[in-house]
Amino acid sequence: MDRSEERAELSRRTLALDGADGLLQLWWRTTDPDERLELARAGFRAACRDDWPDKDLDGLAELGRAAIAEALGAGEAARTDDTRTDCVEAADVLSYNLAATLADCWPGDGLQHERRHFELGHELAEDCLKWRRTLKKGPFPFAVAHWARGIHALHLGRADAAVADMRAALEHAEAFAAEQERTGEPQHLIVAISIGYLGIALEQAGDPEGPARFDAAIDAFRAMARNIDTREDAESGVGQLQYVRQGLKAAR
Secondary structure, three states: OOHHHHHHHHHHHHHHHHHHHHHHHHHHHOOOHHHHHHHHHHHHHHHHHOOOOOOOHHHHHHHHHHHHHHHHHHHHHOOOHHHHHHHHHHHHHHHHHHHHHHOOOOOOOOOOOOHHHHHHHHHHHHHHHHHHHHOOOOHHHHHHHHHHHHHHHHHOOOHHHHHHHHHHHHHHHHHHHHHHHHOOOOOHHHHHHHHHHHHHHHHHOOOOHHHHHHHHHHHHHHHHOOOOOOHHHHHHHHHHHHHHHHHHHHHO
16 A cells, blocks of 8 residues: 555545544644645545545535645745645645535535535635636636536526636637547537536526527437447436536526
């Protein structure tokens, strides 16, 4: 077992026994800042993936924000530009993963979503967009960051802002798909999910184009589901879009 596996296993054991508070205590007892950051990254990944006593979004948010703070603190203390960039990268990934976890778009996650979670997710996605501009990221990271800000805007009742973000997400998704097409690795799934989310946002904003966009995404996913290589992801895409649309309609 290498060190990264040891950190992951230690995090899982700590969560199972002592929950989020125990994991935070483990980080704070670790005096070496580099090791503390690596433990925080491993621990937050484990917290998102695993079940643990009293798991909820507040506990995940506390863990995620503490891990982000570790990354930013390490960046401030870094002695080289490369190390500072690595720390910003770590903060960016942690922020995106927490924003995505807080989104009410995962059927069966069993977690209670409240307005404060959407507000935090929106804030985290804005941080991601800022850092990704600084880091000069390509179209895929921008596509998913705009999606993250857009999905939280939807649940905050900011339909027009969500439309703008979902349009941006689709533009970046299409640019990414075009890049991948040139390398012989087509990426139609991200385009289909982006079309579907734009349809949902337009529908929430009262635009009659919304349902047609949504239906086009569902049809694209169902066509992809006929291919065994993309079937699971396509079926997941259909389930996610239908879950979000129905949830937003029910909340009206």
